[in-house]
Amino acid sequence: xxxxxxxxxxxxxxxxxxxxxxxxxxxxxxxxxxxxxxxxxxxxxxxxxxxxxxxxxxxxxxxxxxxxxxxxxxxxxxxxxxxxxxxxxxxxxxxxxxxxxxxxxxxxxxxxxxx
Amino acid sequence: xxxxxxxxxxxxxxxxxxxxxxxxxxxxxxxxxxxxxxxxxxxxxxxxxxxxxxxxxxxxxxxxxxxxxxxxxxxxxxxxxxxxxxxxxxxxxxxxxxxxxxxxxxxxxxxxxxxxxxxxxxxxxxxxxxxxxxxxxxxxxxxxxxxxxxxxxxxxxxxxxxxxxxxxxxxxxxxxxxxxxxxxxxxxxxxxxxxxxxxxxxxxxxxxxxxxxxxxxxxxxxxxxxxxxxxxxxxxxxxxxxxxxxxxxxxxxxxxxxxxxxxxxxxxxxxxxxxxxxxxxxxxxxxxxxxxxxxxxxxxxxxxxxxxxxxxxxxxxxxxxxxxxxxxxxxxxxxxxxxxxxxxxx
Numbered sequence: 001x002x003x004x005x006x007x008x009x010x011x012x013x014x015x016x017x018x019x020x021x022x023x024x025x026x027x028x029x030x031x032x033x034x035x036x037x038x039x040x041x042x043x044x045x046x047x048x049x050x051x052x053x054x055x056x057x058x059x060x061x062x063x064x065x066x067x068x069x070x071x072x073x074x075x076x077x078x079x080x081x082x083x084x085x086x087x088x089x090x091x092x093x094x095x096x097x098x099x100x101x102x103x104x105x106x107x108x109x110x111x112x113x114x115x
Numbered sequence: 116x117x118x119x120x121x122x123x124x125x126x127x128x129x130x131x132x133x134x135x136x137x138x139x140x141x142x143x144x145x146x147x148x149x150x151x152x153x154x155x156x157x158x159x160x161x162x163x164x165x166x167x168x169x170x171x172x173x174x175x176x177x178x179x180x181x182x183x184x185x186x187x188x189x190x191x192x193x194x195x196x197x198x199x200x201x202x203x204x205x206x207x208x209x210x211x212x213x214x215x216x217x218x219x220x221x222x223x224x225x226x227x228x229x230x231x232x233x234x235x236x237x238x239x240x241x242x243x244x245x246x247x248x249x250x251x252x253x254x255x256x257x258x259x260x261x262x263x264x265x266x267x268x269x270x271x272x273x274x275x276x277x278x279x280x281x282x283x284x285x286x287x288x289x290x291x292x293x294x295x296x297x298x299x300x301x302x303x304x305x306x307x308x309x310x311x312x313x314x315x316x317x318x319x320x321x322x323x324x325x326x327x328x329x330x331x332x333x334x335x336x337x338x339x340x341x342x343x344x345x346x347x348x349x350x351x352x353x354x355x356x357x358x359x360x361x362x363x364x365x366x367x368x369x370x371x372x373x374x375x376x377x378x379x380x381x382x383x384x385x386x387x388x389x390x391x392x393x394x395x396x397x398x399x400x401x402x403x404x405x406x407x408x409x410x411x412x413x414x415x416x417x418x419x420x421x422x423x424x425x426x427x428x429x430x431x432x433x434x435x436x437x438x439x440x441x442x443x444x445x446x447x448x449x450x451x452x453x454x455x456x457x458x459x460x461x
Contacts, residue, residue, distance in 0.1 A: 052178065073147060076140075
């Protein structure tokens with residue numbers, strides 16, 4: 001029962017991961033700053049998932065990256081590309097629609113339950 | 116610092132050459148970001164623990180399928196294996212059998228050859244089975260990675276449409292002729308055909324060859340010259356049997372016509388069997404003499420036992436033939452749609 005619940009939760013979270021990451025990349029971020037940013041908003045993400053995900057997004061041309069060597073140690077910064085911005089807007093709309101629909105469904109279920 | 120470098124190396128060595136350096140650099144800078152300015156070895160370890168197993172991390176980076184045959188092709192892969200394997204093994208065994216027989220004839224009929232024969236036969240089957248498995252897997256592996264969509268391998272080569280249902284023949288399970296049935300009857304034909312033409316004089320009574328390896332043939336049971344004199348009928352019959360089996364295989368289900376052909380075949384079969392078994396000189400004369408000797412009975416007694424055996428054989432052949440013909444018709448009658456069936460009885 002607990003395992004099953006866990007796997008459902010993981011699945012749900014995995015689906016929203018791309019959206020969560022894209023939403024934070026309006027301004028350039030490096031890997032660890034992004035982790036902290038997400039954690040502050042309560043989104044827990046495995047670091048071993050996040051860094052590879054950033055590279056994948058780069059490969060899909062949703063983000064661009066650049067090395068900043070001016071600081072004490074070099075950091076790789078990621079930022080949304082034009083294509084990424086476009087995708088983010090559409091994904092956001094999709095999310096709004098979906099969560100609205102689902103909330104409606106869940107409310108309906110609650111009413112039925114109380115009957 | 117030492118721990119970090121080893122960790123980074125553990126990840127990057129699992130990655131493709133061209134991405135290694137960049138990922139290593141990024142990973143290292145990320146790990147250093149996680150740590151305070153002055154950090155201890157314990158800090159290092161806890162940061163690395165957060166990142167987790169380097170192998171799993173590298174897996175995420177690689178972003179390539181970590182399977183041999185994916186779910187889209189798995190069904191096709193399995194059904195190809197099921198289709199190809201029996202055919203390949205059947206031909207391998209047939210060829211091996213013929214080759215061995217020729218070799219056996221050359222060794223002046225040394226029966227110890229048999230042990231060698233079985234050993235090598237099993238080895239052959241394993242060898243060819245593994246080969247077939249390997250090549251089929253390799254072909255599917257390449258097809259999948261070359262970006263072919265699974266539906267392109269289907270018989271239409273296009274995406275599924277409702278019209279495709281027209282070409283599907285639905286065979287109810289009870290009406291179907293399964294592959295095992297076809298295969299075993301082909302095998303049976305091959306065995307009795309081979310035995311009939313090559314080894315009928317080896318079916319007999321044996322005893323240990325007094326200290327020498329192998330067995331000594333005392334007397335064959337059947338009169339080989341009589342049996343071999345019927346060869347043209349037998350050849351025709353073998354042909355008919357193989358043709359019927361292949362016909363069944365192609366049809367895949369029992370139909371009225373197939374049931375009819377099957378019945379004719381069984382009538383012919385029974386007729387041929389009766390013709391041969393009722394020949395007065397079917398048995399080798401030495402066989403009766405020898406039986407009389409060991410059971411200490413007269414020739415007449417042995418002959419009456421033989422008559423009984425012949426009688427039972429005839430009865431069982433007639434019964435099984437009749438039953439098999441009847442089954443054919445019964446299965447041919449099974450309808451696909453249960454509702455249609457009840458309609459027609461109204």
